Amino acid sequence: MFSxxxxxxxxxxxFPILVLVVFFIMFISTIFWVIKLSKNYxxxxxxxxxxxDKNYSNNSENLNExx
Numbered sequence: 001m002f003s004x005x006x007x008x009x010x011x012x013x014x015f016p017i018l019v020l021v022v023f024f025i026m027f028i029s030t031i032f033w034v035i036k037l038s039k040n041y042x043x044x045x046x047x048x049x050x051x052x053d054k055n056y057s058n059n060s061e062n063l064n065e066x067x
Contacts, residue, residue: 034042
């Protein structure tokens with residue numbers, strides 16, 4: 001179905017090259033962004049999933065406290 005439309009487009013061979021270039025630019029910019037981040041911010045984000053939230057308590061903790 002789509003191959004019919006793609007064959008009718010003039011210069012369709014440029015699209016894969018453009019997509020590759022856009023992906024490469026985004027990838028490189030993300031790498032530079034991560035490198036530019038401050039070390040404190042990276043450490044904070046790295047440890048975020050491991051930190052306990054003092055305001056959060058799940059039901060199992062509450063059940064254990066009653067006993």
